[in-house]
Ligand SMILES: Nc1ncnc2c1ncn2[C@@H]1O[C@H](COP(=O)(O)OP(=O)(O)OP(=O)(O)O)[C@@H](O)[C@H]1O
């Protein structure tokens with residue numbers, strides 16, 4: 326067939342303790358979006374890293390436009406028309422946007438870097454893609470989503486024929502996702518092949534032409550997106566029918582635990598926010614990207630500087646000036662950008678699990694209770710079905726979703742009075758989400774309070790007792806759940822209209 330752009334045949338890849346890929350094949354047609362789906366640890370990123378020259382496959386063949394290729398490194402892949410945007414951004418944060426785009430291939434004349442050309446070329450690509458970022462901006466000052474866009478622009482700047490996007494939308498808001506989809510459609514019209522990895526079912530069905538599903542390092546099926554349904558994808562991914570998406574709720578809401586009064590942030594979009602959270606209650610925070618939903622959590626936790634506001638925990642006024650103080654006061658927070666703030670890549674899973682609450686494991690003096698550490702780590706691995714050879718595996722070698730689970734387990738183990746969760750199931754597959762919801766609800770059943778920010782409305786409606794809606798940095802209103810007579814659709818509509826109140 327002449328319209329085949331990329332063919333990967335029988336790719337096998339074994340790591341010291343895991344067979345990550347066993348004979349996986351993938352065929353991408355010209356001018357199409359090919360989705361790659363599968364549970365955390367199924368082998369999606371590994372397959373793409375073999376294509377991109379990061380890993381060398383043990384066996385198998387790769388053909389690009391009919392020609393056999395084997396890239397020895399990413400630079401080689403880029404030069405030959407294959408680009409990849411990674412699941413975990415890996416950028417030079419102290420450098421500018423255009424530095425990041427041209428790193429390793431600066432336009433030069435007589436050995437001198439042509440700054441002006443770099444700037445104008447970057448600007449041209451940004452204009453073409455409608456990205457509103459000044460190429461001179463220093464990366465560290467930008468939001469995760471803007472940095473993601475820079476990464477995508479970089480792939481485009483290589484005029485790649487095949488572009489791999491590994492969970493590109495996990496940190497994008499609704500508007501940015503639409504923007505990305507416009508870019509993808511443009512690339513598709515130009516004849517590119519896009520390989521799109523995501524756990525977001527709705528997106529997959531909307532944007533892709535073909536869908537390949539993997540499970541445990543094997544190819545399970547490739548089908549036309551138009552012939553697939555969500556239920557069928559889940560069944561192929563998980564290998565069984567998933568009847569319930571949310572666990573039953575048994576938490577009992579008690580007295581007021583945390584009182585937040587007139588909370589404002591000095592340098593962020595949080596303006597006079599007041600609310601209460603009760604013992605045993607799970608409160609959701611909804612809102613559009615940029616509404617201040619993340620910032621509310623960060624201000625409570627002391628990550629952002631308060632301008633005003635009063636926090637009272639069980640009748641006692643507290644300040645939470647910084648995260649250390651917040652943790653001492655019984656708070657824990659799972660941040661949105663876990664790679665920067667949560668993962669200790671060179672440590673193993675046990676160390677990453679226990680690091681936030683070493684005092685829990687302290688015996689006499691400086692000795693740590695190794696047995697308890699290992700027991701807790703095993704709980705974490707079991708409760709969230711973390712896919713790993715053993716608990717001494719370096720966290721860096723886990724799949725993206727499994728890294729997330731380790732970090733979440735760490736915070737759950739601290740048994741905080743108030744648990745703050747920012748997008749707790751981002752990057753986590755459908756099957757494992759259920760387990761995470763269950764753990765959140767178990768914490769509530771023990772009388773603890775949970776506040777969770779999520780951009781997935783079904784998730785908020787399935788797990789929370791009520792939902793606060795943020796809009797333009799202010800609290801726009803509250804939506805009660807569990808009242809009879811209202812459908813999910815009605816509730817979603819109410820949330821949406823509140824979210825638009827101050828924008
Ligand atoms: N460098 C490595 N060393 C050892 N094992 C690895 C390495 N990279 C990946 N693995 C293992 O290979 C398997 C597949 O991982 P991969 O990252 O490809 O999963 P994935 O499908 O991308 O999952 P996710 O949805 O969580 O991102 C996992 O069991 C993972 O732990």
Ligand SMILES: [Mg+2]
Nearest residue numbers: 370412724725
């Ligand atoms: Mg991955």
